[in-house]
Amino acid sequence: MKTLILKANEIDQAAAFIRKGELVSFPTETVYGLGADATNEAAVKKVYKAKGRPSDNPLIVTVSSVEMVEKYVQKLSSDARNLIKTFWPGSLTMIFKLKPDALSKTVTGGLDTAAFRFPNNQMTLDLITKAGVPIVGPSANTSGKPSPTTAQHVYHDLKGKIAAILDDGPTTVGVESTVLDMSVETPSILRPGAVTKDDIEAVIHRRVIDELHHVGAKQTPKAPGMKYKHYAPDAQVYIVDPDSDWHDVAQWIAQHPQPVGVMAFDDTIKSIEWPDNAHVISLGNDATTAAQDLFAELRDFDNHPEYKTIFTQGIDPVGIGEAYMNRLNKSAGQMHFKQL
Incomplete structure (x- = not known):
């Protein structure tokens, strides 16, 4: 497979690849993601294969509107809506309980929850809107290696394995989004990022747990980066x-x-x-x-x-x-x- 590097005026081509069940890497403000139609189980399985990713490591669902989230999740709480109003688009990912059978277990790692992200990057928001579906969005790298912050990093790891890369230059934040579990009684940060515990508590005016960054070997993680070795170079x-x-x-x-x-x-x-x-x-x-x-x-x-x-x-x-x-x-x- 030839991997194309596409610019902003070629988003229609990238969206066509997504609709056909192919993989497209996309830019965000944090790192580059690896996109596939989140409603197409066969396409999602290609993501795990391209990355060499363990199948119990759930995928983030990337969206371009709040309405797209509401289609799949149970009722959003007032806290969730206030966080959405404050931090979306941006580098906060939130985990919600899903409606029954809303998304494939391939996306969720077998859980009844999923993580949703509304990135602050217009190229990617246009990609999702034109494709007409949410896309899964793990980092676009070989599993376990440092996450990609340029299109060239993605090409190095995944050339020949994916259809295209949307190139929007270097990312600005450089580390993945904060992952906040809103499916539990006390909101819990499962992965720290640019949106901090203090930022979140200032919006919802209640305690947030910030010590749950790891799970055991036999547990299924709710968010990426909690179980397996990550971000490691060869040295x-x-x-x-x-x-x-x-x-x-x-x-x-x-x-x-x-x-x-x-x-x-x-x-x-x-x-x-x-x-x-x-x-x-x-x-x-x-x-x-x-x-x-x-x-x-x-x-x-x-x-x-x-x-x-x-x-x-x-x-x-x-x-x-x-x-x-x-x-x-x-x-x-x-x-x-x-x-x-």
Whole structure:
């Protein structure tokens, strides 16, 4: 299969692919998604095959209107409607209880709930509207690898496996949306993102649980990223915690003959005299730029197999820093510099 890269004036062609049951990657403000007609079970199964994704890992349903959500879910609560009014379109995904047999178990991972997302990207909203159906929307990468933040990342992983990629340039947020479970009595964040616990509580004026980011080996996750290793490059990533001394990191690198990757903030980079075998990449100046750059820089290291180790700066998990650290911990498999 030839994979086409399409621009904004070619959305009709992308929508035709979706209606025919083919796969199309689409841009959002967070990462690029992999789209298929959410009402076409055969098309949805192609998503799992293209990504190499476990079948019990449910898919997010991406929509272009609230009416599209209401077609499939039970009655939306007043809290849900207030969150929709505040954060949609945007990087908040919400899990709702479904009407009986509303969506295939292939979409839901066998659950009676599904996660819905209304992204802040006009190309994708036009794609869904023209296709006339909601689309499933996992990240458009090989399962377990860093999520794609450009069309080129998608092409690298999925060329020959999907019909097309809608190219809208680099994403702006860089980490996936917040996933909020609204199907339970107390709303619960299952995956942190740019919309924070404080943001949500300020809208609904009640407590939100924010400690449910993992499930056990025999449990079916309600949201992506809760069970399997994610976002990992081929090299081993180690987190350098805020209380660690980067001079110790530089000394460790100097004692090893092979090249070593470093991803850190500008002030950290400037404060250290790096050995010649250190390849140092900037994460900018704060949590926002770090989140934007994390996946792209991890992916770049995969193009250089000589790097077997990457040290990456850890930060306090506050605001979008929580989403950054969530993804970084999964990329590193919870490994930290002091564990070496």
